[in-house]
Amino acid sequence: MNITTLTARTDTLVVTWTDSTSTPFPTIWLRDNCPSGLHAETHERLLDLLSIDEAPILTSAAIDGETAVLIYADGHISRMPISLLNAHRPGQSRFDAADISAQHWRADHGAANISRHAAAFILADDFALKNWMQDTAKFGLTIVDQLQDRTNAGVEIAERIGFLRITNFGSTFEVVNKPDPNNLAYTSVALPLHTDLPNQEVPPGYQFLHCLANEAVGGGSLFADGFAMAEDLRIEDQEAFQLLCDVAIPFRFHDENADIGVYRPVITLGSKGEVIEIRYNAHLAGIFDMPAEIMPAYYRAYRAFMAKTRDPKYRLTLKLKAGEMVVFDNRRVLHGRDAFDPSTGFRHLHGCYVDRGEFFSRLRLLMHETDVAIA
Amino acid sequence: MNITTLTARTDTLVVTWTDSTSTPFPTIWLRDNCPSGLHAETHERLLDLLSIDEAPILTSAAIDGETAVLIYADGHISRMPISLLNAHRPGQSRFDAADISAQHWRADHGAANISRHAAAFILADDFALKNWMQDTAKFGLTIVDQLQDRTNAGVEIAERIGFLRITNFGSTFEVVNKPDPNNLAYTSVALPLHTDLPNQEVPPGYQFLHCLANEAVGGGSLFADGFAMAEDLRIEDQEAFQLLCDVAIPFRFHDENADIGVYRPVITLGSKGEVIEIRYNAHLAGIFDMPAEIMPAYYRAYRAFMAKTRDPKYRLTLKLKAGEMVVFDNRRVLHGRDAFDPSTGFRHLHGCYVDRGEFFSRLRLLMHETDVAIA
Incomplete structure (x- = not known):
């Protein structure tokens, strides 16, 4: 102009x-x-x-x-x-190369339609890296396949984006059933849909779960788009939606080495009123302590969201194979798994996180770089 | 009861x-x-x-x-x-062992009264660690002294609390004047009071600056309690205070390896209306883009806060010696330095960060542990 x-x-x-x-x-x-x-x-x-x-x-x-x-x-x-x-006209929203609108999905999207990207291309080529990251930002869930058969092969993909987010569980974690577990992920029981570590001031951004083995009976993976569930709730039950936005509830994780907790709402909105974050983890939710006057209404709202996490309308299920990795926005997409029988075979996922800050920084740099390459 | x-x-x-x-x-x-x-x-x-x-x-x-x-x-x-x-009575605020009220300070507190703690005790003893951390949480600023003459001696103190926060500048950083700097910290010019990395979704929590050498003429360190400045502004100029709480401004850092930005207000309030975070860094503030109708009022508010950062009423100055380390809440306490003349001697600080989550987790564990020890 x-x-x-x-x-x-x-x-x-x-x-x-x-x-x-x-x-x-x-x-x-x-x-x-x-x-x-x-x-x-x-x-x-x-x-x-x-x-x-x-x-x-x-x-x-x-x-x-x-x-x-x-x-x-x-x-x-x-x-x-x-x-x-x-x-820079005053009041005009600023162009951000990394500003990608979330495209909501439900079960009818189909697990077969989850966007797939081959590991070798992501490792070798910045255009492939950018395309995969854009899909991941848009849908909140992609699959990287054809990973090499090495424990670290998934981490190397994650590190193409940026450094790993360290948590009290380390910089990487092994999802296997362990003796004396400090977290239900380390058992063989079913894990209902949840987001990881809502007890952190900023929960981990993008999660990477690289499947090294999945031979046990059961142990399928479940995913649901928390933004889609929240937006549907907004239409169906405005009061419940508002309470989930307004009331901060306690989340806490506590073991011998860490005691980490925050108060936050289940749904966080951005400056335009859009849903930008979901915190939902029945196991890490602390003891509710809002005033008794609003407590029954809050429980009603919380159970309404909880019911959506059980509703097949929102759920994609897939059984990961060795050499595949799911990558998802942990502040948007809920994940879970079916119970499995550890006596029937080994199940082992190797996981790590990269935060939103590093993710969008890399995406901006790739957009500048590839824009220049095209121009 | x-x-x-x-x-x-x-x-x-x-x-x-x-x-x-x-x-x-x-x-x-x-x-x-x-x-x-x-x-x-x-x-x-x-x-x-x-x-x-x-x-x-x-x-x-x-x-x-x-x-x-x-x-x-x-x-x-x-x-x-x-x-x-x-x-767990509904509506009753929850006891948190790590809930320590900020005690605000101004220049009349006196640099000589900054709480000092000896490195050897912090390393050896959990009571000493707890006492130092409580002082640091309360005042937002302490000095650890008698550090061993090794580059990593300060990091070892920080790691008594928890793992380091990694940023685009690495897990540790060297404050020395460098050729081809990507940040003013790496020059010899004066650095006005600021908080580090307000361009991050969560800026680094506690900052550790271990002085390895400070022989140049100049290079004194400056500190001011951002919570005290904000609370004074709230009393003196309610409209300015409110604009600094309500209007999100852009912060951005951009070099060849990172492009990290967020919109956030300068002052963030907690659930009880208390100031819980200050983001202030004139060098990383982006181009303001609020609507033109409020822009002049916003500039007036921003300059009112800025004037406080210049006001000697709030400022402590000290010249760090080799073997001393300042530790401060980077989301509360602004820091800066006088210009120095690199031709007159070497100045070298070795820095790192530990986030609030890890800090308060460690403090809760120490409180449980020492409570049990006393009981």
Whole structure:
């Protein structure tokens, strides 16, 4: 978008664009973002914002090619790129290369339609890495297949994105039945749908479960899109949805080496009202302690969400094979498993996490890189 | 507190305590927390909450020693410890061993009064570790001294608490002036007061800066209690305080290997309205993009907070010596440094972070452990 006119109005520059819309830019913003105020090497700001007036007085504004030349009463002259003004109109949502809308799914999506990506391509090629990550961000669930038969093969895929998130369970974990377990994952019982570690201030972002063996009878994997369940609940039962957004409940994990807990709601909304996080884990939910007046209504709401986690309408089931890895957004997609009989064969998943911060950082870099490659 | 009477009211148990107060417990809560519903080994819940009624009918309630015996219409019998009912009255805030109130400080606290703890005691003794951590949680700033003259000596202290927080700068970082810096910390210029990495979804919790050498002219360290500044602003300028709580601004760090950004407010409040987090870093603040209508007011608020970061009223200054380490809550205490002249001597800090989750987990475990030791 180009500029037709610039109007200097003392403490505001009014820009009129070629589509006839116009945008006011307060002069304090213009001075704060004058390109002369950036460190040449680190590109961090050096301008001392307190060294300028609260409302600098603009005396003239003129267009010079791709630049707006702004002259102030204190003598300062700014050369502002018109592209910068266009990209940063006040109140306009900012373009983010990593901004990918969640595409909700339910059982009718079909386990056979979960997006699959071959490990070798992800390892070798940035375009393949980017495509897989975009699918994972969009659906919250993908499968990486044809992994090499090594314990670390799944971790190497995860590390293509970024460093692993460490938790009190370590940087990687083994889902096998163990003696003296400190967590139900380490038994052979069924695990109802849940998200991992809602007791953490920020639960792990993306989870990677690499199947090394799955020979026991039972032990199928279950997945459901928590965003789809929450959005359906919003339509079906507005009061329940609102209570799950508004009331923080305790989550806690406690063993000999850790005692980690937080109060958070089951559903978290983003700035546009969209669902951006689900915390649901019946085993790690602490003892509810909201006031007695709202407790029965809260239980009703919580059970309404719980009922959705049991509803086949939302559930995809699959039996992972050795050499396959499921990758899912642990703050969106609930996972679980059927019980299995450890006497009938070995079941072993090797797991790790990469947080949302690292995931979207890598995705932004890949988008810049591949955009340049295409351009 | 003991119980005088139990009254069964269909869907509610009313407990009257010896101080004559009474507490209603909805029966759904009582059944949800019946001790029979926990896994014997992991202590996680096994009860299927959907297997019981929305409002189970209580037919009788009686006291048997330290236990309330509750009989339901469906035949279920609960033996609820009275201590559990007492500790979990609905609406009552929960006891948390790690709940330590922030004690705000200003320049008149005096740099000489920053709490000091000797490294050898922290390494050897859990009581010393606990005392140091409690001071650090309370004031947000302590000094560990008499560290051994090894690069890793500070990290070993941090790891007494828990594992290190990894960021795009690695798990540890060197604050020295470097060629081709990607961050102003790696130059010799002054660093105004700031918090580290407000561009992360959760900025690093506690920061550890171990001084290995500080022989250059200049390079003094500056600290200010962000909670004190925010609370003073709340009193002096309510509108500014509110805007800093309500308006999310962009923070971003971008180099060849990372592109990490979030929108967050400068001040975050907890559930009781208390300040629980400050994000302030003029160099990592992105280009403001709130609507033009509120932009001038927001700049006024932001500059009011900024002015506090310059006000000597809030600032402690000290020159770290080799063998000393500052430890501070990076989500509360702002830090900075004076410029230094690298031609006059070497200045080298070795830094790392441990997050709040790990910090409070360790503190809870230490409190349980030392409570038991005293009892």
